Structure formats: structure tokens, C-alpha cells
Amino acid sequence: MSVFILLLGPPLASALLAVAVKPYRQFVGWANALLSPFSIGAAVALWGHVLAGDVLTSGPGEFLRADALSTLLALCVSVVGALAAWLGPGMGGDDGYDGAQARKFRIFGNLFTFTMLFAVTSNNLGFMWIAIEATTITSAMLIPLHVTKASVEASWKYILIGSVGIALAFGGTVLGYFDFVNLAGHREGALNWTVLMASASRLHPQVIQLAFVFILIGYGTKAGLAPMHTWLPDAHSEAPAPLSAMMSGVLLAVALYAVIRWEAVVTAAVGTGFTDGLFIALGVLSLVIAAFSLVVQQNYKRMLAYSSIEHTGLMCVGLALGPLGSFAAMLHLVNHTLAKSMLFFLAGRVLHRYRTTEIGRVSGLLTVMPWTGGLFAAGVLAVVGLPPFGLFISEFALFRAGFAAGRPWLMGLVLALLAVAFVSMIGHLNRMLYGPPAPGVTVGEGNGWPLVPLGVCATALVVLGLTLPAPLQVLLERIVEIAGR
Amino acid sequence: MDSAFSQLCVLGSSLVLIFGLILLWRRGVTAYINAFVWQSTVLSAVTATVGYFGNDRELYWVAGGLFLLKGVAIPRLLRRMERRFAAERELEPYVNTATSLVVSGLLVLFGYAITRPLVALSQLPTRAGMPLAMGLVLVSLFVVISRKKALTQVIGFLMLENGLALLAVLGTYGIPLIVELGVFLDVLMGFLVMQIFIYQIHETFESIDVEQLNRLRH
Numbered sequence: 001m002s003v004f005i006l007l008l009g010p011p012l013a014s015a016l017l018a019v020a021v022k023p024y025r026q027f028v029g030w031a032n033a034l035l036s037p038f039s040i041g042a043a044v045a046l047w048g049h050v051l052a053g054d055v056l057t058s059g060p061g062e063f064l065r066a067d068a069l070s071t072l073l074a075l076c077v078s079v080v081g082a083l084a085a086w087l088g089p090g091m092g093g094d095d096g097y098d099g100a101q102a103r104k105f106r107i108f109g110n111l112f113t114f115t116m117l118f119a120v121t122s123n124n125l126g127f128m129w130i131a132i133e134a135t136t137i138t139s140a141m142l143i144p145l146h147v148t149k150a151s152v153e154a155s156w157k158y159i160l161i162g163s164v165g166i167a168l169a170f171g172g173t174v175l176g177y178f179d180f181v182n183l184a185g186h187r188e189g190a191l192n193w194t195v196l197m198a199s200a201s202r203l204h205p206q207v208i209q210l211a212f213v214f215i216l217i218g219y220g221t222k223a224g225l226a227p228m229h230t231w232l233p234d235a236h237s238e239a240p241a242p243l244s245a246m247m248s249g250v251l252l253a254v255a256l257y258a259v260i261r262w263e264a265v266v267t268a269a270v271g272t273g274f275t276d277g278l279f280i281a282l283g284v285l286s287l288v289i290a291a292f293s294l295v296v297q298q299n300y301k302r303m304l305a306y307s308s309i310e311h312t313g314l315m316c317v318g319l320a321l322g323p324l325g326s327f328a329a330m331l332h333l334v335n336h337t338l339a340k341s342m343l344f345f346l347a348g349r350v351l352h353r354y355r356t357t358e359i360g361r362v363s364g365l366l367t368v369m370p371w372t373g374g375l376f377a378a379g380v381l382a383v384v385g386l387p388p389f390g391l392f393i394s395e396f397a398l399f400r401a402g403f404a405a406g407r408p409w410l411m412g413l414v415l416a417l418l419a420v421a422f423v424s425m426i427g428h429l430n431r432m433l434y435g436p437p438a439p440g441v442t443v444g445e446g447n448g449w450p451l452v453p454l455g456v457c458a459t460a461l462v463v464l465g466l467t468l469p470a471p472l473q474v475l476l477e478r479i480v481e482i483a484g485r
Numbered sequence: 486m487d488s489a490f491s492q493l494c495v496l497g498s499s500l501v502l503i504f505g506l507i508l509l510w511r512r513g514v515t516a517y518i519n520a521f522v523w524q525s526t527v528l529s530a531v532t533a534t535v536g537y538f539g540n541d542r543e544l545y546w547v548a549g550g551l552f553l554l555k556g557v558a559i560p561r562l563l564r565r566m567e568r569r570f571a572a573e574r575e576l577e578p579y580v581n582t583a584t585s586l587v588v589s590g591l592l593v594l595f596g597y598a599i600t601r602p603l604v605a606l607s608q609l610p611t612r613a614g615m616p617l618a619m620g621l622v623l624v625s626l627f628v629v630i631s632r633k634k635a636l637t638q639v640i641g642f643l644m645l646e647n648g649l650a651l652l653a654v655l656g657t658y659g660i661p662l663i664v665e666l667g668v669f670l671d672v673l674m675g676f677l678v679m680q681i682f683i684y685q686i687h688e689t690f691e692s693i694d695v696e697q698l699n700r701l702r703h
Contacts, residue, residue, distance in 0.1 A: 126664030126668075130670075137671070137675050147685065152682070153698040153699075156682050159682060160638055160639075163642060163675055164645065170668070171649050174649060175603070177653075178603065178656040181656075182607060186658070190661070210599060210603075
């Protein structure tokens with residue numbers, strides 16, 4: 001129980017503190033920042049339990065439960081949540097936000113983190129749905145932190161498309177529940193994932209397949225899978241940097257988590273063929289749309305957003321490639337979380353200095369902000385899949401799994417699409433890094449301490465590119481077992 | 486007894502679907518809000534009926550909650566917004582009335598097609614209403630996609646949720662009460678946030694016509 005309190009408590013307490021203190025005071029931000037590492041500690045403790053082979057549960061009817069899959073996501077969410085707490089608005093200095101905006105960020109940003117952590121530790125699939133719906137609400141509130149026509153437009157698209165998508169996921173949840181109730185009657189904890197899994201093999205195949213289509217469309221909307229991705233580039237590019245980092249780094253992963261939970265149930269009921277086909281179709285479509293949107297991209301935040309669609313698509317394809325593929329997809333999830341949240345924070349620094357999101361108007365980044373520019377370059381090289389970064393390893397593993405699974409044509413297509421993304425992103429990066437500094441832009445790094453945690457992210461990416469630590473490997477292997485591969 | 490119950494459910498579900506179809510041919514937000522109020526009222530009546538015949542007292546609470554939330558509270562907020570934006574003229578939707586009625590007819594048929602395994606599997610006397618609920622879900626989805634006014638999109642979304650609530654109560658006699666409470670809370674919060682955004686759209690664009698929301702491309 002105490003581990004779960006330590007995990008879920010800090011963001012909730014920080015949000016309540018921000019609600020209580022009006023007008024905003026700087027100590028709220030600092031309290032938030034100092035509390036946030038406790039969540040990471042709790043996630044690491046859960047990791048320890050998973051390595052020791054036990055699954056922690058808590059509350060009446062095993063309300064909360066943390067197996068390997070939950071633990072991985074809890075780790076990712078708490079790390080990015082802590083980054084947002086340290087680098088978010090309202091920590092002093094000129095960060096471009098006033099007190100009211102900082103207060104709003106501290107309230108909804110922490111609630112956002114809380115709902116994501118709750119979503120991945122809830123054993124009850126109904127509550128998981130409620131929490132994921134709540135992530136839409138809390139994060140949407142933060143998109144128009146600076147009210148502009150573009151941010152208002154982005155927030156409307158996000159809340160409408162996100163809510164409709166998540167409502168369809170609710171439909172899928174109801175259909176899954178319907179299937180279970182017809183099998184076993186109304187039982188205590190019938191929506192609990194563990195209970196559902198126990199009788200999954202006897203579920204009615206057609207009904208659970210229909211349920212999964214709804215689930216995949218619904219949560220897939222939030223995961224940014226094409227063709228339901230249309231909200232994503234707008235929301236990621238218009239949101240303030242810390243929110244973009246959280247959305248791209250972990251919200252997409254949390255939505256994918258929900259899909260994997262249900263995929264395990266469906267796989268137990270009807271085998272892997274059905275889900276594999278759907279994953280490949282949506283994954284490849286996402287890759288196609290992302291790759292060609294990257295070519296014409298003129299806005300670096302949108303470039304990062306499309307790159308997120310690309311990587312979600314890639315993970316989706318990975319999930320369809322047997323145990324090795326699932327392993328690679330989960331490793332890729334970790335790498336992508338680190339790389340993309342770092343990049344969005346850096347993009348926030350670039351935006352703050354250049355006052356534009358247009359690639360064409362950002363030039364001489366390496367001269368203007370050498371450290372930010374250097375890390376940004378490292379991040380982009382990482383997300384296009386170059387060594388020595390972790391994404392190279394996970395993509396390599398994914399391709400190996402694909403060839404081993406006997407899908408050379410699919411892998412060839414995916415490789416070609418990744419190459420398109422590679423060429424266009426490197427081109428955009430070149431235009432930003434070099435050339436004379438844009439006129440009227442101050443040269444010099446400015447406040448450099450936010451770069452320290454981001455440098456840690458980059459270092460972690462390099463470490464994951466050189467070696468796969470044994471505890472992480474065990475964690476990922478357990479997840480592959482959970483996903484029923 | 487069971488056949489009366491079954492017929493009541495089909496009657497109620499049909500009414501819920503028909504109130505949803507009103508969005509397709511009427512013009513004017515007032516009519517939409519009225520249709521939504523009636524739809525929510527019938528939905529809560531169906532829920533209470535299922536509770537009565539199914540001997541499930543929890544469902545009375547769900548019915549009461551549904552009525553207070555979707556029959557009273559949300560319509561009141563919708564009317565307040567409508568008065569605020571009354572001066573705005575209604576826009577032609579992307580799809581004209583005749584076409585949208587045909588499309589909706591096909592969607593309801595499609596709803597019947599995909600719910601066939603459900604109806605075949607279920608033993609409950611309420612099962613005949615499930616295709617209608619699925620039809621409403623699909624039609625509401627179409628309304629959200631094909632309309633240009635933010636307020637109409639929200640009403641379409643609320644009707645979609647009504648369709649899902651109907652599906653849940655007919656198919657399973659309701660999801661567990663504690664989950665249902667969480668869903669209510671989410672519906673309310675989500676609606677309140679949408680309301681804030683509609684006011685924001687109105688302030689920044691001086692209209693709630695979403696066709697103007699076209700700055701972000703590629």
C-alpha cells in the first residue's frame with residue numbers, strides 16, 4: 001500500500017498545494033519539484049518487486065496492481081513528470097509565464113501526471129478508462145496556457161477528437177464486459193484485468209474481436225495512430241513545452257499500454273493473428289503519414305510531433321512481430337520516452353529564444369545556444385535511429401524480429417519509410433544548426449541549469465545504446481509474457 | 486412478463502435513437518437541446534425499467550444520476566451558452582439533410598450487422614435494443630464529424646455517450662456502480678472543459694463556427 005501512496009501521492013499533493021495557494025508563490029513549484037523524485041523512488045521499488053518475482057496489489061478487490069508492464073509505464077511517467085516539475089513554469093527567473101499561468105500549470109500538470117500513474121496501476125479496466133479520459137481533460141486545460149488563435153484551435157481539436165475516441169474505447173470496454181458477464185455472470189471485480197484474463201480463453205471470439213476494434217480505435221486515437229492522429233501535431237506544437245514533453249513522451253505510451261492490456265485478453269481468447277493484422281495495418285499507415293508529413297514540415301515542434309506518430313506506429317508494428325518484436329517495441333517505448341521528452345524541453349528553449357516555431361527562421365542554433373543546440377542535435381540523431389543511441393538498438397532488434405517472423409516485405413517497407421523520415425529530419429536539423437544567427441537573437445546559452453537533467457536523459461540514451469542492463473531486460477521479458485506472446 | 490419488458494426496452498431504445506436523428510433534419514440549437522433532454526429522460530427511464538424488471542436496485546441510482554446530470558444540469562448549461570450565441574446564424578453542415586438521413590439509415594443498418602453476434606450470444610430480454618444503441622453511437626459519430634458549429638458537435642458527443650450508456654444497460658444491466666460514478670464525473674468534467682473552450686473560441690474568433698479553425702495544417 002505504502003508504495004502506491006508514494007507513487008500516486010506526490011503529484012496529487014502538489015496539485016492540491018497549487019490549488020490552495022492563491023495567488024501563485026514560487027515555493028509551490030519548488031515543493032512540486034522536491035516531491036516528484038519520490039514517485040520515481042516508488043516506481044523503482046515496484047521494479048524491485050517485479051525482479052523479485054512478486055506482483056504488488058493494494059486496496060479492496062485488488063484495486064491497484066503493479067506487474068511488469070505497469071511498472072515500466074510508472075517509471076516512464078514518473079521520470080517525465082519529475083522533469084516537468086523541475087523544468088516547468090513558476091520556478092523563478094524569466095520563463096515567459098506569469099503567476100496565474102504557473103499556478104494553472106502546477107494544478108493541471110500534476111493532475112495529468114496523477115491520472116497517468118493511476119491509469120497504469122489500476123487493475124480495473126473501467127477505472128483505467130476513467131483515468132485515461134481524465135488525462136484528456138487535464139492536459140487539454142493546459143494547451144491554451146498562452147491564449148492564441150492557434151492554441152485555442154489546437155485545444156478544441158484535441159478535446160473533441162480525444163473525447164470521441166475515448167468514448168469509443170468505453171464502448172469497447174462495455175462490449176468486453178458484456179462478453180464476460182454472459183460467460184460468468186455478475187461477479188465481484190468483473191472488470192478487473194486479472195479476473196478477465198483468468199477466463200479469457202472462454203470468451204466469445206466474435207464479441208471480443210468487436211470489442212477490440214473499438215478499443216484500438218479509441219485508445220489508438222490517444223496514442224496518435226493514423227488515421228485518428230489529426231489532433232496530435234496541433235496539440236503537441238501549440239502546447240507549452242513541458243506539456244508537449246509529457247504528452248509525447250508518456251501520454252502516447254499510456255494509451256498504448258491500455259491497448260496492450262486488452263490485446264492480452266484478446267490474444268488469450270482468439271490467438272495472435274487478429275490483433276497482429278490490425279497492429280500492422282495501423283502501424284504502417286501511421287509510418288506512411290508521418291514519414292511524408294516530415295518531408296514537407298516547416299515547423300520544428302510539428303516535426304517532433306510527427307516523429308512521435310512515426311515511433312508509435314513503429315511500436316505498433318513491433319507488437320505484431322512475436323515475442324522478440326514485443327520486446328523490441330517495449331525497449332523502443334523507453335528510448336522514445338527519454339529522447340522525445342528531452343527534445344520537447346529543448347524545443348521550448350529554442351522557442352523562448354527565437355520566438356518562432358518555423359524551421360526556416362531558426363538558424364545558427366549551435367552559435368546562439370551551443371549546449372541546447374548540441375543536445376537538440378543529439379536528440380534528433382537519436383530519434384532518427386543512429387548509433388550510439390538506444391533507439392538504434394531497439395529499431396535493430398525490431399527489424400531482426402521482423403525478419404525472424406518471416407515478414408521481409410513488411411520490414412523492407414518500414415525500413416524505406418524510416419529512411420524517408422531520416423533524410424527529411426536530418427535536413428531540417430541542418431538548417432537549424434548552422435548558418436548565421438538569426439538577426440535580433442541574443443547569443444549565449446542563458447540560464448543553463450535546466451540542461452543538467454536533459455543531459456542526464458541524453459546520457460541514459462547513450463547507455464541504452466551501448467548496453468542493455470540486466471534489470472531492464474528482465475522487466476521487458478516479463479512484459480512480453482504478460483502480453484501473451 | 487418478460488415479453489412486456491422486452492418490448493418496453495425496444496420501444497425505449499427506438500425513442501432514444503429517434504431523438505438522436507432529430508439532429509439530422511432540424512436546424513437550430515434550441516431544437517437540438519430539447520431533443521437531448523428528451524433523449525436523456527427516456528434513457529434514464531429505460532435504465533429504471535431495467536432496474537425494476539431485473540431486480541437491480543443499483544440501477545435506480547444510475548437512472549437518477551443520469552437524469553440529474555444529462556436531463557437537467559448539462560441542458561441548463563447548454564441553454565446558457567445558446568442564449569449567449571443566439572445571434573449566430575446556423576450554418577449548412579458539410580453534408581446536406583437528405584444525404585445525411587440516407588447515411589444515418591445505412592449506419593443504423595451497419596449497427597445491426599455488427600451487433601449480430603452480441604444479440605445471438607445474449608440471453609437477456611433486453612438484447613433486442615442493443616442494435617439501436619449501436620446505431621445511435623454511429624449516427625452521433627457522424628453528426629460530430631459533419632457539423633460546423635462547436636455547440637452542435639458537443640451535443641453530438643453527448644448523444645454518443647447516451648448511446649454507449651444505453652448499450653451498457655441493455656447488454657449487461659449496467660457496468661459496476663462505482664465505475665459508473667467515475668464515468669459520470671468524467672462526463673461532467675469533460676463537458677465543463679468543452680464549455681470553457683467554446684467560450685474561448687468565441688472570444689478569440691468572435692464566432693463558434695469551427696470552419697475558421699483551419700490555421701494549423703500539415
